[in-house]
Amino acid sequence: MKCKRCQGKAEVQLRAHNAAFCRACFVLHFERQVERTIAKHRMLPPGGRVLIAVSGGKDSLALWHVLAAQGYETTGLHLSLGIGDYSAHSRAKTEAFARSRSLPLIVEDLNDDDLGIPTVAAFTNRRPCAACGTIKRHTFDAAALRHDFPVVATGHNLDDEAARLLGNVLHWQREYLAKQHPVLAPTHPKFATKIRPLYRLGEFETAVYAFFQRIDYVVDECPNSVGASQLDYKAVLNEIEERMPGTKQTFVREYLRVGHPAFAVARDGPAGECTVCGMPSFGTTCSYCSLIREVRAKRERKRAIA
């Protein structure tokens, strides 16, 4: 098999692109895809400031690597979730990555306030992933505001986007479909723009890129993701992709061209601000502060009983 660009010996085959690349040309292909995605959706101005949500996995570290190499003013934001060894390893890999490349990293550790995901989920009877979503959204927005970042980037790849789209389409929830886009403009001046520069690159591609760039990342999935419907959607999309290479790409690309415009509506942002934290909120207390208040109240009650 020959490299599509240089005719040298290919190391990576990409069936969806009907192409193969040698190591150097694959890296170029990957970085150009990111550049083109950023340009096409006007995600960032050249050299723009961006806060990157970094879990320590291959996608977010690959994203950070590319954006830093392309001259953006990047800072990593790692939220340590307090999920046992998984969180400890994730934090260690993220810190090692930042240190080795002298890139600025902000770490917020939920355990510092004894508000790790397992604690929050246990005290509130919420599914861990629901609690995690609320906490992440708040933390990313609050950190972007505090450190003056207009844009927050996440490492969602094509497989993530396609699985989320399949879930949204199977239920035809209009508001979720409207919000599925690689660039989400803020609905309040205190919110950041959210971008997903890797949404056109598959999981396999980010893994290969991370390997070629010697990025040391956490391989384990979050233990709470076991049995998540997102993983079922990924599995069936992989089956279809196996039979019809390129399906995931078409699914997401044509959604943005044909589907999204049919569902896009002007999203109403929160009118007020949370009386506790000051972040935008639909009610007097934002969902994050309500969650935290609930955990603290239930913990107090438990201690009083004990």
Added chain:
Amino acid sequence: MKCKRCQGKAEVQLRAHNAAFCRACFVLHFERQVERTIAKHRMLPPGGRVLIAVSGGKDSLALWHVLAAQGYETTGLHLSLGIGDYSAHSRAKTEAFARSRSLPLIVEDLNDDDLGIPTVAAFTNRRPCAACGTIKRHTFDAAALRHDFPVVATGHNLDDEAARLLGNVLHWQREYLAKQHPVLAPTHPKFATKIRPLYRLGEFETAVYAFFQRIDYVVDECPNSVGASQLDYKAVLNEIEERMPGTKQTFVREYLRVGHPAFAVARDGPAGECTVCGMPSFGTTCSYCSLIREVRAKRERKRAIA
């Protein structure tokens, strides 16, 4: 397990409905679902005339059985496709069904004009399923016009609809999405309305209904369907359904509520009529007559050479 309606011993479990039924109550459930579907979408007036496209499989025979029992003025239309034993068996089962119930049946046999699907596909280098689609559409519409039926009903079930919808959604083809509806109004006065009264009932339900009603049907699938992407879509939807019962129902129902209105457009019908057969056509010759002409011309040429 108890019957949801009469508390008797259940024979059928429907996970999507979170219900179980005894034989009599299942039959009632099935027939009520068909009645409600017809009423909801105003598919037919009480006792209305309807031509039913009958392949000899469980779905179309179950549909005919229900519609005849509910007092509609039904006639079956069987198109014998000339696909070897499969077509011979299909025709025999259809004729036996009609005879045993004294229901009127029109049979059109492609082999009479030596225009069976294998012949057409071979002479025109078309995929058999594409040729079959063109021939079926023409034959159904022409027969409905000739015999004065305003409506043609087909036996597509929930699994068919969900698989087709998944295929359409994976490619986001606007015109296919717009046309995916259980009632398609005619785009020309010579065309019939197309209805799919079984679209809310799963493949399993029609099979059970056919079994309970002692309907003797062709079990084999068309040999040309092997490897069709439709079957891949069915397989992955079954996997998702297994994990999340009710997903297919939600997918199709919410599509009609939320998705379809977003893509529905006034469909342009053919402005003219085919100079060969007189049916509505976008060009001077309709796609059916073009296909047939191509087969005949190529056959003549082959004979001249031989």
